[in-house]
Amino acid sequence: MLNPHFITVSDCLRNQFSLVRTRSVTLSEPLSEEDCCVQAMPDASPIKWHLAHTTWFFETFILEKFETDFQAHDPAFRVLYNSYYNGVGDKHPRAQRGMLTRPSLAEVLAYRTNVDDRVQALLAKHDLFSPHSKELAMLVELGLQHEQQHQELMMTDLKYLLSLNPLKPAYSGEALEPALTPPAIAWLEFDAGVVEIGHASDSFCFDNELPKHRQFVEKFSLASRLVTNGEYLEFVKAGGYQEPTLWLSEGWDWVRTERLGHPLYWHPALSASPDEKHTTWLEFTLHGLLPLDLHRPVTHLSFFEAEAYARWVGARLPTESEWEHAACKVDMIPGNLVPNLHPEPSTNHAALTDTFGVAWQWTTSSYAPYPGYVSAEGAIGEYNGKFMVNQYVLRGSSCATPTGHARATYRNFFPSTARWQFTGIRLAK
Structure with a gap:
């Protein structure tokens, strides 16, 4: 999935993990719980689902593989938040993600906290010489890149959702200055x-x-x-x-x-x-x-x-x-x-x-x-x-x-x- 080069499991990776995971939650903070649950079309996903699925990725592909005493946070999440990985097992229908009024947003955020703490603990105990360090670090980096893709999807899916509201609500209250006249195409x-x-x-x-x-x-x-x-x-x-x-x-x-x-x-x-x-x-x-x-x-x-x-x-x-x-x-x-x-x-x-x-x-x-x-x-x-x-x-x-x-x-x-x-x-x- 990515280049087979050596990545040191270090404080740098742990800090990057924290920054990326925090950013996803920050993006959701201006929204109501109702905003986070609705699915505007089959190609888009609810914000709550994005927050849960990116967590599912770390739990399924990292914790399940590297934790010696692994226990799923909630066994039902394995199906609810699987996107398209047939090799993992059953999936909740994509077009029905907006029907998942439960688990609540608070439960999804608790799920994120639980998995984040466990991934950080896992990274902390794997040193440079651990035989699993290279594979672990590669999968964590893949998970972070995957989450950044979902951060962009969160914004584009949300924009489509808000556009359907006759009130035309703004996500950001920041003023938008007019653009300067561009030069002619060369x-x-x-x-x-x-x-x-x-x-x-x-x-x-x-x-x-x-x-x-x-x-x-x-x-x-x-x-x-x-x-x-x-x-x-x-x-x-x-x-x-x-x-x-x-x-x-x-x-x-x-x-x-x-x-x-x-x-x-x-x-x-x-x-x-x-x-x-x-x-x-x-x-x-x-x-x-x-x-x-x-x-x-x-x-x-x-x-x-x-x-x-x-x-x-x-x-x-x-x-x-x-x-x-x-x-x-x-x-x-x-x-x-x-x-x-x-x-x-x-x-x-x-x-x-x-x-x-x-x-x-x-x-x-x-x-x-x-x-x-x-x-x-x-x-x-x-x-x-x-x-x-x-x-x-x-x-x-x-x-x-x-x-x-x-x-x-x-x-x-x-x-x-x-x-x-x-x-x-x-x-x-």
Whole structure:
């Protein structure tokens, strides 16, 4: 599941464990118990479930394996909070996670405390020379990376939930300043050649980033920044959602079936002026319902919408090889969970901006194994490999990605119709 390098079980790992686990609870603190229990759609999960499932991961894959006198905190949790690990056993139906009014939020938080204390005790007694230290540390790091993925999901799932409330409540009361006018898109050219793709260093990576391998790319150009709300609004105004020639066949069928005419979270409203009847636009954000900021990167687009827009402007989406080759030449821009929680365009005037920490960027690459890919043995091997079908790769990271979680080789993936994540557009030619 990650690189087989040696990781010392140390105070550093214990501190990181505490920081990541605390952050998940902190993210839930502005919410009511009702907020934490509701499931807005089958693809999303309740906040309470996220808090419990990430705890289940540590209990199932670490405590059960390494505790000499292991006893489950509650045997029923093994089924309730199993997500998709068939090798572990039965699972509660995904679409019915919002029905779990019990255990209560307080019981889930007590579950977290119990497992946290036991993991910390386990780490404290394993020294550098313990034969299990390497495997233990690798699994703990995997569990922390897994929890950071769920921290991002907590925010995107919550945003979808709050958007369904007619009160349009805000998660964050922090004021959101208008974005600065971005520079015009510049086209950055990259020569054809053989490039190396995939993770190679001793730092953490998921197994789907391995192995490092060579691929040939033709000469291509990549847009210097992401597409903005204002630019995408021109596509909407031009009737882009009504023009079948811009859409892939399956995408056009989806648009017509769902009766779509604009991005998720956009809300058209008539002008208040009686003499000037025109449409103004609002956008639901984690800061509440706000006027659409034309200068911010457009987000919450499906692959179909991103691909149609690219076709409309005479461009295309990049392949993941092109994206990674270009991104390896820029500095990492860390993500920021709080307080922004909204795409913040980079003020960095480097040639390639908004690469990380703004919006996930669709590619035309189907999610498939790299040449030589080998999944881990046992249930832990179900983490990535079995999802390598009918999905597209996204690269970069978003404004909801925890700091330190992103890297140039990271392969996110979603179905072509997914819109509730912070997904945007970087154009290529």
